[in-house]
Amino acid sequence: MNAYPHVDPDLDLVLTRTVDVAPELVWKAWTTPELLVKWFAPRPWSTSACEIDLRPGGRFHTVMRSPEGEEYPSTGCILVVEEGSTLAFTSGLGPGFRPQVGGDGFPFTAVVRIEGTGGGTKYTATAIHADASARKSHEEMGFVEGWSAALDQLVEVVKAR
Template identity: 30%
Template sequence: MTSPGLAVARSGATGLVLTRTFAAPPALVFAALTRPDLLRRWHGAHGWRLTECEVDLRAGGTWRFVSLGPDGAEMAMSGVFREVVPPMRIVQTEIHRGWTDGAALVTTELAETGGRTAMTVTVEYSSPEVREQALRSPMRRGAGEAYDRLETLLAQEK
């Protein structure tokens, strides 16, 4: 099941664009996307929890997440921040443990509209095949559920 608030579309040969609007200002959304204490409260699909969360939020800084899910499943991902412009833009690499096809480049942009924040996440994969593999995975459902959890957190933090 996909979250009704999340839109996912192909872009070019290797890209995906995810869009979602949140009822919170960009500064709060940015904080929730970058602060480990907040990330631990929402990151991941239902049944998953972030057990390790390291964020060195600066250009050249690294990040690393490890999540545990149903039946002891584990997912680890990491990357390097290339650009950090609070509270409007983050550019980072992302690689999941086990990926052999290179890192994805993820650009997150936040724009305020009428007291709400429109978030656009553009993901450029290393090849069209890797993008299609991501689309066949439970990525849409997982991202949708995670962003639903983020919406709940933002409402609590206002």
């Protein structure tokens, strides 16, 4: 995944930040269900369940809970696992790379890159969309704000450990 993804500004959204925690802690927070439920949804939302089968073709499943208690399950497929540096998953496929029919919203692929900076981690999350309409919908839902708030929560969780 070194050169991937090639970012298309008409189709993709990118969040890049440097945080003051070690890359191995960021990786662990992304790949350990017990940790992911503590930070994945931006407050006041929460994550009530998570399952990660950390291998290409494995299941990436979360359930987000609204402040009113409504639950929104999402199941996808892990595409890439490069230990400590890259995690890619998609909502367009289910476990075992099986195409999914239906579902809520729009399918997208997330690529999370983690790079050590000496004193912390350069974190890049890219959301890849099929078309400009899906990108726009995700942007209007608050991709940058939501994923940035979730990253702040990830940092809180790993620092508290």
